Ligand SMILES: [Zn+2]
């Protein structure tokens with residue numbers, strides 16, 4: 642079990658699982674999304690995700706490519722989103738409360754990383770994950 646909320650606390654959610662793994666993405670979009678060099682995120686099954694409050698406060702920005710940034714209209718925090726047409730939710734790590742012990746499974750899009758963004762795990766990938774299945778496998782989330 643884990644829970645999270647945005648900066649202002651309007652958007653809140655809970656997880657039926659305690660995620661153990663996350664990834665870093667250094668792509669240009671994730672850099673702009675976070676305002677720093679990379680994002681940190683994980684995926685959970687939709688059935689393990691629940692909104693507790695504030696869904697109506699969420700604004701969704703989407704690119705034609707499918708990239709999506711959902712954020713709290715009140716405070717601007719990036720919040721979780723349903724991953725396209727899949728039964729999974731994308732979770733930005735910084736929103737999670739409590740001291741979860743988690744491990745990084747890899748870095749993606751390192752070709753796009755800025756020179757000042759130097760942090761890397763042992764498993765660096767120059768591009769994005771080849772497939773959702775690969776990413777789920779890395780994160781040790783079972784595929785339904
Ligand atoms: Zn907020």
Ligand SMILES: [Zn+2]
Nearest residue numbers: 666667668671
């Ligand atoms: Zn990215």
